[in-house]
Amino acid sequence: MHGRMMLEPLLISSLLRHAERHAGETEIVSKRVEGDLHRSNWREVARRSRQAAQAFARLGCVPGDRVGTLAWNGHRHLEIYYGTSGSGLVCHTINPRLFPEQVAWIVNDAADRVLCFDTTFLPLVEKIAPMLTTVQYFVVMTSRAHMPAVSSLPGLLCFDDLLAPEDGGYAWPTFDENTASSLCYTSGTTGHPKGALYSHRSTVLHAYAAALPDAMACASRDVVLPVVPMFHVNAWGLPYAAALVGCKLVMPGPHLDGKSLYELFEAEQVTFSAGVPTVWLGLLNHVNAHGLKFSSFKRTVIGGSACPPAMMASLQQDYGVEVIHAWGMTELSPLGTLSKLTTRQQSLPPEQQQRLLEKQGRVIYGVDMAVIDDDGRSLPCDGRSAGNLVVRGHWVIGRYFGQDDSPLVSVDGEPGWFPTGDVATIDADGFMQITDRSKDVIKSGGEWISSIELENIAMAHPGVQEAAVIAAHHPKWDERPLLVVVKKPGAAVTRDELLAFYEGRIAKWQIPDDVVFVAELPHTATGKLHKLRLREQLRSDT
Structure with a gap:
């Protein structure tokens, strides 16, 4: 026997429809790449999201096609979130902090048909464009006035121009709630990155859970500023949870330094935020140095890597900000x-x-x-x-x-x-x-770094006989890679030479901070590197 209830599929478009109807005038504020502060609301975001859906259809996109983004947190990125998923396309957010060849691999693996990006990332896109095998359209997420004057990319499209001809009179389609909605890739700590393909059902349920009192406790009276990027597992679901509760959403764009964040927090009266420990360290350093206090900021979720107890204590005791420690991963949405x-x-x-x-x-x-x-x-x-x-x-x-x-x-x-x-x-x-x-990866500022990849690069140096990379504690980044090397007999390789050897082979932020030379590395009975013993050795030697 079935219940006598309506059967409404759990679709991402329903979140936006709810926010438009019941919180239409609630503000969406964006600190844009162009440098200005843009003010919109849920009604305007909903209209432009429908225009985006129409525009992607005009480009020939059909349900199931992937639309890639390389972008900061901003209203245009939010419009693409909803315009793609709501119309049956798949929103594929890409981490621009990865090495260019890795970004290109991800775009090709996802078979993105359209690539949308902020002007910040034009040099990156120009560099990888020759490697891309499926992208048909490159869209700059800006207005005509801020389009690049010169670019090596053919047929560059302007996002605002792309939306302008559309009337927004688009009815969100109804389809199976298990339809794919968005695609996020892991950081490729062991081999190539892997894609997590979320569904409308999983995303809406995740948004419900994120807003629960024992989770992020999002409410309509909140002013939410996601410092966590929208290219990091969909900003931990906050763009969806914000629509679910109809709250004000403030997006910082690329302006993530302590001063910029503090000024935005105060100007917009932010009550809740979320991000990795590195961001809060920069914010705390700024407020400490200038004797500042928060007038509205009440709670934050800190995840990505472990929150240092001293940071948690300072936020709670010195500034009255509740810290909610969180754990998750790309595979958990x-x-x-x-x-x-x-x-x-x-x-x-x-x-x-x-x-x-x-x-x-x-x-x-x-x-x-x-x-x-x-x-x-x-x-x-x-x-x-x-x-x-x-x-x-x-x-x-x-x-x-x-x-x-x-x-x-x-x-x-x-x-x-x-x-x-x-x-x-x-x-x-x-x-x-x-x-x-269980895998010896290093988490630096919320980003994963593969120890195996770093070891393989070091082993390619003619003066290195054996190498191991372990995590060393860092006061700002939580962990940083430390390279431990056994030289080949007679080799005169130096620390600076080894660190320079990484340049051009991996992203700069992934290069080890230091090198320690040892006579031999510890191994297990099966011949594997014994990294636990290595960490203990180095700790006892210092």
């Missing part, structure tokens, strides 16, 4: 856990509460998780038993884009769990804490 205390935990002594808040937190409904041993057996939730962290849920991927093989594993004989690659504990209250990573 990305939210998995957030650190919110239960009623019982709020009665604990302050130091115990703080230790809990420094963990990655509890799952929200829609995600389940477990820690397992190497044989797939679940481990007790006692806060001590560390194991491989696995998850499943409504917005967890089942397969990567373009790949038939499933990465899923079984837990106690039950199939359908995604292995995160993290090692963690879960306590009796459900608080999860990441204790290690």
Whole structure:
């Protein structure tokens, strides 16, 4: 027997339709690449999103086609978000901080038909354009007045001009809620990046969960400023959650320094934000140096990498900003856990509460998780038993884009769990804490860096016999790569020579900070590098 309820598919367009109808005058503010402060609202964003859908159709795009973006947080990027997904296209956000060849590989793997980009990224697009095999149209996300005077790209289109002929009289189509909506790639820490292809259903459910009180607690009275880029797992879902609750949305564009953020926070009376620890370090340094306070900023979600306890304490105690520690990953759309205390935990002594808040937190409904041993057996939730962290849920991927093989594993004989690659504990209250990573990747300022890739480059140097890369603590970036090298007999290679060897082979921000020369590297019984022992050795030597 079925219930007697309406059957409305969970579509991304329904979020925008709701915001347009019930929060149409609520502001959308953008600090644009052009340097000005642009003011719009949900009604205008909805109209231009419909125009964008019409414009992409005029270019020949059909449902399922991918539209790539290389762009900061701004109203045009938001319009593309909704204009593509709402019309059945796939919005493919691309991380411009990756190495150019990697960006080109991602565009080709996604088979993007259109590539939209901010003027900031024109040099990058001009460089990779000859490598792109599927892009038919290059669209600059600006007005006619700010179009580049000269470009090597043929037939360059202007986004505002592209929308101008359209009347916006477009009816969002209805289709299966499991239709693909957006595509985000991992950072390629082991081999090529892999695509996570989200659905309308998974995205809407993720937006619902993100707005819950035990998650980001978004409400219509909030003023939300996502510092996390829209090219980072869809800005952690905030462009969708903001439409769901109909709140004011403020977007900082490329202006992410402490001074610019503080001024925007104050001018627009921002109440809630989200980003990686590096951003908050810059903001705290600015307010500390100038003796400033926040007049409206009340809470922030910090994720991407572990939030230093001192930063958390400073935001909470010195500035009255609640810090919500979060964990997630591209394959989880990305939210998995957030650190919110239960009623019982709020009665604990302050130091115990703080230790809990420094963990990655509890799952929200829609995600389940477990820690397992190497044989797939679940481990007790006692806060001590560390194991491989696995998850499943409504917005967890089942397969990567373009790949038939499933990465899923079984837990106690039950199939359908995604292995995160993290090692963690879960306590009796459900608080999860990441204790290690099963793959030796380095997370610097919220960006992953592959130790294997760095090691392979070092090993290509004629003076290097063996190399290992490990994470070294950094006060600003959380972690930075440290290169440890065994020289070939008789080789006179220097630190500066090795670091210079990386230039042109990898993005500059991924180059190791320092080099340590050793007589030999520790190995396991099977001949693999023993990085845990190496870290201990270097720690004891310093």
